[in-house]
Amino acid sequence: MKGRNTVLLIAIVILALIAIYIILPNSPGLHIELGPIKIDRDFEIRQGLDLQGGLQVLLEADLPADEELDAGALDQAATIIGNRVNALGVVEPLVQTQGSRRIIVELPGVQDPDVAIATIQETSLLEFIDAGYEFLPLGTTVQTTYPFLWSEGATTSDLAPGEVLPTPSSQAPLTATTPLSSTEGLTLEVPSVITGAEVSEPVPTPVPTEPAAPTRVYATVLTGQHLKSANPYRDPNTGQFGVDLELTEEGTAIFADFTTQHADYDQSPFYYLSIALDKEIVSSPHIVNPIPEGRAQISGDFSLEEVDRLAIQLRYGALPVPLRVETIRTIGPTLGQDSVQSSIQAGTVGLVIVLLFMLIYYRMPGLLADLALIFYGLLNLAVYEAGWPVLLLISLLMIFSYLMDREDVWPLLLGSGLLILTFVFATAGFAGVTLTLPAITGFILSTGMAVDANILVFERMKEELRAGRSLESAMEAGFSRAWTSIRDSNISTLITCGILYYFGSTFGAGAVRGFAITLALGVVINMFTAITVTRTFMRMAFRWLGEKLKTNKFLLGA
């Protein structure tokens, strides 16, 4: 058994070294490429919003409570917002759906929260632009004359670099339009070249355009404001899907003018009235006939999903669901930085006091418990930075300790349980714990509670010694008899953490959850370090110093 104890000790030291490697401020991280295995991880502490400063917004679907919301629509909205947020240049933004009607957006370190909010909230700009005889492929980014409209005199023109777009006041007044004659409900036909698959989800991404050649600026004919509704339909004859558009009064008038002027009657060359969302082309139909009554249809080789999506996008801008800001929190960076400093201070002071207390009150066993406590701290920090791999190592060590010393079954159970949890976390992508103030408080508190297990053992040990047991057997008895108390009391803490976690998740704020996570993590790791690790240390100490201790009860803390 003594030899096995040494092996276990070595394993513990190795894990400690790994943890230190992970925690070091300028840790080089883990970058390996071994054939198919490629690991590229940097180890650093993730700071939450309240430490970094930043913005947290809770968006809620702005629909009547009883109106059903398509789950896909909310996900879509989240994706679109995610793209918009990316354009802001925020490092590590978070956009997540919550439940069936909410989206959480967290932007750490964002410099200008108000700009961010405006970007998130605004509905996208829908434009019908005068593309002339030019067919604009999907996804093309265009510049438009918006807010200067065609009805105010804007025209599609080519600007040389540096040339300024003419404004309404400098343009000549519009020429009279030809009177409307046709009354047929005519369709804007989309050339069949564009198949349904090409009408992909238009995602507004910023494309930096640095024109060296003259830029074509397209006149905006209609905007989303002129659109009254857009609905998908199915042609009973052809079986094709399309989108049915209805325009407002003002829109109808403008549309009638424009289509009358530029109808191509389905003869080449086609005249295109392209549709753009946030300056990106989603559709380029050409005008077959004049359309006087403000109804038009976009038809083509679409699937049902595509027309559904297009209709929603046309109705709401790029957001398939109208969203309103339900909750918003901004933290200025100075407040955050102060908190970090004070947390570190508080943690250090607290830890030192605990270490001293154990040393003074229990002397030699106290010193060993202190070492175990430091190891405990290292492990926790390593988990915060590296995530599930460290949990994996810890669980393996627990199982290993059982194998080394077949006395207690519980390290095996605990280790196996942790192993299963690790796989769950690994698949969920648990890469580390984001530290918020409550999370740090949870960690510091768990450090204070961590010695509880040690105290239980040492007190029991003293009792056994007083009852006349020998040194070694008193120690072993101390550990095994105290275990049931430790287990039961820690389980009640874990139950509390579980409830706190549940409470935190409905609240939509990471704060409460952070506390629950660090506390729970601390409890689990502590069950291991306080017992197995301390016992390993003590066995080692007794082997080397046993004789001296037997004569010097004081050093033993009795």
Added chain:
Amino acid sequence: MFSIVEKRHWYFLLSALIIIPGLVAMIYSIVVFGSPVKLSIDFTGGALLELRFDRPVQPAQVRQVFVENEYLGTTVQTTSDDQTVLIRSKTMDPADKERIIGELETQFGPVEELRFESVGPAVGAEVTRTAAVAVAVAALFILAFIIFAFRKVPKAFRYGVCAIAAMIHDILVTVGLFSLAGLLLNWEADALFLTAVLTVIGFSVQDTIVVFDRIRENIPRRRGEPYETIVNRSLLETIHRSLATQLNAIFVLIALLIFGGATMKQFVAVLLVGLMSGTYSSIFNAVPLLVVWETGKLIGRPRRATA
């Protein structure tokens, strides 16, 4: 052998002395504010804005700007110094906030926005509901756990009930004192307060379990001794450990209170009070209650020590 449980009537009295002011404060709060503790915007909905100006400002003047912008029920107060103000109002639209800050800058000079929170009323109501559920669930779970852990002991149900009684004692002490602080120091209960209360519940039971565990162990070992004596012995055996653990937690919490971030101070204070109450209630409430239940006597009779 020193008898702790003998003096139990004193402990109950002490507990009552601490709880009653808190209870009074809570009742007063309910009557005046509609809730036992002052609630922050997390529960009620509303907006919180903290601004730092470049020079001292008069809260009343700042408030005027809000009133003019249709935010009528706004309160403004200075916090850490004359230049920093904390503004509470109804739920604020970010666009409105922009505009108002612009006006404030025109009137008072440069302004730095330290933090801004606005919670919609729907979310606030939801949080309140979840909070109530969380506390109820916590109590249920823990009761179930205790009954399970002590199932082999005769009359296991009593242990569960006494532990819950101690837990309720801790909740009353914590919430009661917080209510007082709300009335006197304007402390508001936010999500963190609830976290602290739930944590106190968890730890309160932890302490109780350790003592009950020892009693459970001693009962078969000391047959023939009256219950009161066994319990007393168990208490004395565990008191070292309880105090030592308690001290460590208190050290850490006091360090956090003194050095920790300002936003955490209330949270840590609640934890501190709760934890101390937790240990006290485990030793001086839960266990004596067990004895009362068993013996039917509220006031202990001094017994001659049996060796």
